[in-house]
Amino acid sequence: MIKLKNILLEKNDASVDIDRLLWNDQYLDAVAIKFGYNDDFSSLFWHGHYCPILYHCTTPEKYERIKIEGLCPKKENRGVISNRNIGPAIFTCIEEEVPLFKSYYGPVVIEINTKQMKMDGFTPYVEMEPDWARAKKLEFVFHKLGKEDAEASRFVDSSDQNTEGTVIFYECIPTKYLRIAEDF
Numbered sequence: 001m002i003k004l005k006n007i008l009l010e011k012n013d014a015s016v017d018i019d020r021l022l023w024n025d026q027y028l029d030a031v032a033i034k035f036g037y038n039d040d041f042s043s044l045f046w047h048g049h050y051c052p053i054l055y056h057c058t059t060p061e062k063y064e065r066i067k068i069e070g071l072c073p074k075k076e077n078r079g080v081i082s083n084r085n086i087g088p089a090i091f092t093c094i095e096e097e098v099p100l101f102k103s104y105y106g107p108v109v110i111e112i113n114t115k116q117m118k119m120d121g122f123t124p125y126v127e128m129e130p131d132w133a134r135a136k137k138l139e140f141v142f143h144k145l146g147k148e149d150a151e152a153s154r155f156v157d158s159s160d161q162n163t164e165g166t167v168i169f170y171e172c173i174p175t176k177y178l179r180i181a182e183d184f
């Protein structure tokens with residue numbers, strides 16, 4: 001990893017311990033806040049320029065229930081380590097990640113119309129996978145420190161099915177925002 005020990009923060013004389021950023025999340029949070037990091041992914045997702053169409057992959061058997069109930073948070077195993085502490089949730093992905101999600105979760109691809117959700121004012125709390133949220137924060141801090149080569153993907157173990165385009169929902173998504181995606 002990066003070997004720099006002390007780098008001066010902009011606008012003050014406090015130094016940043018690079019090694020500590022990598023293992024101490026409270027320290028990382030404090031430095032990120034000093035640099036102006038916006039940690040509210042949910043607000044950025046719904047009210048920023050992001051809000052892409054999302055997808056959820058499942059089995060035909062589970063889809064029969066989803067057609068009636070909508071997508072509801074479930075406490076199911078996802079990932080070996082990083083997501084084991086996430087409670088009941090709905091894991092969704094961006095279009096580019098659908099083939100990977102299909103291989104793990106099933107061949108039925110459900111499209112989630114997040115744009116219509118937003119237009120209807122239904123904007124439930126969402127977040128990134130915890131490892132990616134931390135990695136994005138590290139990337140932001142390192143860029144502020146002038147380390148442009150510190151990309152978020154360097155800080156995530158992708159072998160645990162972590163993907164940058166995963167969006168986690170904690171509320172049910174009604175059927176009116178769901179449809180089978182035939183393109184995959």
